[in-house]
Every structure is written in structure tokens, then in C-alpha cells.
Amino acid sequence: MSTNNNIAQARKLVEQLRIEAGIERIKVSKAAADLMSYCEQHARSDPLLVGVPTSENPFKDKKPCIIL
């Protein structure tokens, strides 16, 4: 009976919603602060952010390669 299918689906949905409702959440202000500190902590080791000297970045070559 299609009603049985609908019930099974509805049960799954309720179960899923219960799980989501039970998850611990933090305020955006706290999460934002965490994000900011993460970015700050790792900023120095982010080559695309701080830039890397041309000599050290294998993708930035100053002199063209000569194949002998």
C-alpha cells in the first residue's frame, strides 16, 4: 500500500530531524571568532596569501629553461 511507503518515508524524515535537532550548535559570533583565529594562525604559512619569493616558488620561474 502506498500509505505504508509514505509512513516509512515520514518516519525516516522525523528520525533525521531529531538527529539534527540534537546536534550541539554554537553561536555565529563564536564560530566567526574561531574562523578568524584559524585564518590568522595559518596566514604566515599560506603562500598564495603572503606571497613567496620567485626563487622559491617552482611555478614562478624568472629565467626560461634551456634544454641542452
Place this chain on the structure above:
Amino acid sequence: MRSPPIPEMATQEVQLSETLAHLKTESDTLKGKLEEERAKLHDVELHQVAEKVEGLGQFVMKTRRTLKGHGNKVLCMDWCKDKRRIVSSSQDGKVIVWDAFTTNKEHAVTMPCTWVMACAYAPSGCAVACGGLDNKCSVYPLSLDKNENLAAKKKSVAMHTNYLSACSFTNSDMQILTSSGDGTCALWDVESGQLLQSFHGHAADVLCLDLAPSETGNTFVSGGCDKKANVWDMRSGQCIQSFETHESDINNSSEADREVAIYSKESIIFGVSSVDFSLSGRLLFGGYNDYTINVWDVLKGTRVSILFGHENRVSTLRVSPDGTAFCTGSWDHTLRTWA
């Protein structure tokens, strides 16, 4: 078999529809509760908190290498952990492994189907996985012998009932995570091809997935045509969290350490086909359908740069493992590395 007396059947039906109504009420109540809770916690916007953060300077990034060789649209690419090799897949049915420093092609495999929409490099660097319209994800061990026919060693791992949209090795060569147009994601054992876990919950095609970066990583996020981004627990198969967006299909997802980043990114991205964060998470690179790459300041929510170069839609974008460059693939048949 005698049919049951009519009054009894009627009672059963009434009981069932009462249960259904009861469940509907409960799910509506729960949904309302969730909305309320989320609203309560949404006490401030990320960019407001980040007002005091120093702004970013000018960025000079340009194409450093152009990889030419595909005969049709590039659909996907992935970096090798050695930070120099790249695997790419194309509508032309080919999967190519490149040395991104020299632009040399190291391996090429012809797939039995066109539209190879997904490809991934194994953590060891010794194999690649790919798939697409063949509904499968296959693993090809990479041989040091250039003359060896890679297709001969092909291993079929995943089987879906619709196209493969994305694949990714977990933190070892042993397991692969896949997403498919059949609406599911799945975790597979590479050696045996066994299905370890399946993830059901999306109401339509799943287009992308990304694993959480942590070492003990056991969560991943998937995005789909149902406008949902779902966060999953890999061990239980459970959907832990679901985000709904106002945009149309979620074509690409990127796991940040915190859920807020994913959520707020969805509100500023339009017409993006692919995204990835820089190493620190401060920059977000987006490949767009208008052929450009936009660079965003994640904290301030502002765009810091637009990059031009591709001559058609940017379909895939990934930052290299050590963050020194990022690579894009495009419908213009080429890949470019930028730094």
C-alpha cells in the same frame, strides 16, 4: 483467500493515515524548532566580526603554465601529494597525468566512455581514479614504465546506477568516496570493490563532495541538485547536518574546519562551477561560468581579485597541496596553473 470484512480494513486504513498525520505534525514541529534555534544562534554576520581584521593587499596572480593536450572540455582535475603532478579528465574520454612544472604528459588513459566527470589522485601518488558516464569509478595504478598499457591494469571499484559526478580517495589508497547522479554517495574498498557504506538523503543528483581536512577525518560534505549541502558521518552513514541554499544546484563544495564558513560561502557565490580555499582559509578561489576566476576574502566577504585567461567556462579548480599555486581546468580544453 477470503478478503477481510470491510469494516476491519477501513479501521486499518484510518489507523495508518492517523499515524501519517501524526508523523507530519512531528516533522513540522521539529523543522520549526530547528529554524528557531538557528535564528537564535545567528547573532552576527561573519564580516561584521571580521571588521577589525586587516584588509588584504593587491594580489598579482597570473597563469604560470598552460597544459594543452585534451581534445575537448576539461571536466575535472586533482593534484598529487607531491605538489607537482596533476591528473585531469575530459569530455574527450581521456585521463591525463601531467608534470605541472614542465607541462609534460606522463600518462594517458582512454576511458570506454566520454564525459569523464571525475578524477582523483591517490594519496600515494601511485594510482588515479576516474569515472563519469560509465556510472563507475575505476582505479588505474600508474606504472613507471611508459610503454605499459595502463588500461590493462584497470580496476573497477564503484558501481552506481547513474553518472559518477565526483570521487576522492580518503586518507589512504584503500578507500574511495564517490558521488553520483543517482542521488547517493558511497564509500568503497578499492581492493575488493566492496561497498562499505552508502549515504542516502539527497533528493536529486549529487554533484560534488569534499572530505573534512582533519587527520582523523571521518566526515565529508556533499552538494546536489536538491539545493542541499549535507554533512555526513562516514562511519555510520548518517547525515549529521543539512544546509539549504537559495541558489540553484550546488556544483562544488569545500570543507572548512567550521560549518559557518560553508554556510556563508553559499550566500555569496553565483554562477560558480568550482571553489577551493587557500591554505589558511582566508582566500576562496572560484572558477566561474563567465570564464574568470574570482578571489574572495573569506572573512570580509569581499572580492579581492579577478583573474582572466581561460577562453571558456572554468569547470574545475583546486589549490595545490602546499598552497603555492592553484590549477584550473576549462571547457577551452586547457588547464592552467596560477601563482
